[in-house]
Amino acid sequence: MKILYVTTISNTVNTFLIPHIKMLIEEGHEVHCAFNIVQEVNEELIKMGCKIHEIEFQRSPLRKENIKAYKKLKKLIQQEKYDLVHTHTPVASACVRLACKNFNNIKVIYTAHGFHFYKGAPIQNWLIYYPIEKWLSKYTDCLITINNEDYKIAKEKFKAKHVTMLEGVGIDSTKFTPQTLDKKIQLRKEYGYSEKDFILIFVGELNHNKHQDLLINIVSKLKSKIPNLKLFTSVALK
Template sequence: MKILFVTTISSTVHTFLIPHIRMLVDQGHQVDVAFNIVQEVKPEIFDMGCKVYNIEFQRSPMSRKNFSAYKKLKNLILNEKYDLISTHTPVASACVRLACRNMQDVKVMYTAHGFHFYKGAPLKNWLLYYPIEKWLSKYTDILITINTEDYERAEASFKAKKIKYVPGVGLDTKKIQTVVIDKQLKRKELGVPTDAFLVLSVGELNKNKNHETVIKAIAKLNNPNIFYVICGKGSLESYLKKLIFEQKVNNQVKFLGYRKDIIEICKASDVFVFPSFREGLSVALMEAMACGLPVVCSDIRGNRDLIVNGKGGFLVNPGIEEEFVSALQKVFSNDSKQKSFGKFNEQAIKKFELHSVIMQLKNIYLYSK
């Protein structure tokens, strides 16, 4: 088959989809990619023989630039005569399905990495995204969902020809297991005392990732031996840095920026905290589990697929900082609970292992022929 992978921006392919593309190339398929190139294209993509097309999708569905991106995409699909479009992310996937709706010889496989409408989502999300996704589903040959809430809703309401559940994009747990660190040395590198209780969060500094709530919880714990490090960059960085001074925890909270050593930092930490308001199925959370960390995370779609409350950590209300305070205190004050939660997560994450996910996807692609 001749297959085109489409995402809104290039980082989605770089972060999640290279193993999927490699599986298809190894089977003898021609795979190309189309996205807005917002970062240098990884050499692996070219090494696999993929053609790369720059189509300037915008993440905002209201941007006028998406119309010209749609026209460019439609011409590409017609000219290159693709058999299958594997599409990811909402804006790009809307453009794909509109472009292909009258093409008889092209199949569309849409992977929803987390619908913008979900239990507890703002009303505007339901009014905007739900009717669009429901309408576009009739132009979808295969709809793949990566968490159980999305799967159940799609099964009940959408008109895609086939709806499948696959547990995430896959995590290479074997690679994570090979990472060995000197914990004390790593903490010195991060500027954290070697005997501190280290809380870690990973995620863009934006409103959805909700780091503000954890910062306030750290202040309420009022324990100078509890340190909090945040990996990520984003628009709220200045605001959050101001907040830690207001909360008087500027000596305990550190912003590490974008990091390529997340696994090492996980292995130097004591607990992973993930306070997002919305997630599909977080790779960062899965990585923390594979590193044997106990978890305190928001009780939301996706997170519920990963964390068993009271066995791998605690699921809490993302809007209530007192719940984070209570959960962190329980983990901090009980060494045996830390260890048992971590071991439970190491076993639980095996369901989401890369090899297992790749095998499931291989069967779905075979069905699409």
């Protein structure tokens, strides 16, 4: 089978999708990727023989560059004659489903990493993103959600041929080794922290929807009750 993975930016593939692509290639499938190269493409993709197509998607749906990106994507899909397109992230996924809606011989899978409309979201998110996702769902063969709220909306309101839910995007636990107590004490000493310090670690992209402001506000309130509280952050810049 010939498969195309599409994301708005390369970061998404680098972070989440390499194990998926590796599995498909090992099973004998031909896999291509299409995205805007913001972060350098992981060398593992090249070594596996995954063909990369640069398409200049922009994360803001209002950017005019997305029109050019859509046309480039549609031409690519027509030329390469893929059997399956697996798309991620809102802008890329909108373009994919528009490009494929008249191709009966192509199956489209859309993994939604979290809809922009949710309980408590700004009203403009519901006015913009909800109707677009609902309309495009009818051009989606399989819609994969990763939380219960999205699954319920997709199942009850959308028209995708099949809706399913996975609990998160998955993580390779073999890459992480639990540290011993002695090692933890050693690391605290190396970085100048005592055994009594209460350490929190936040890992995430530095942008508005990750709400680092909320994290900072909560920590400032907790400091009165936990004076030895320390917050570490590890962020990826856009």
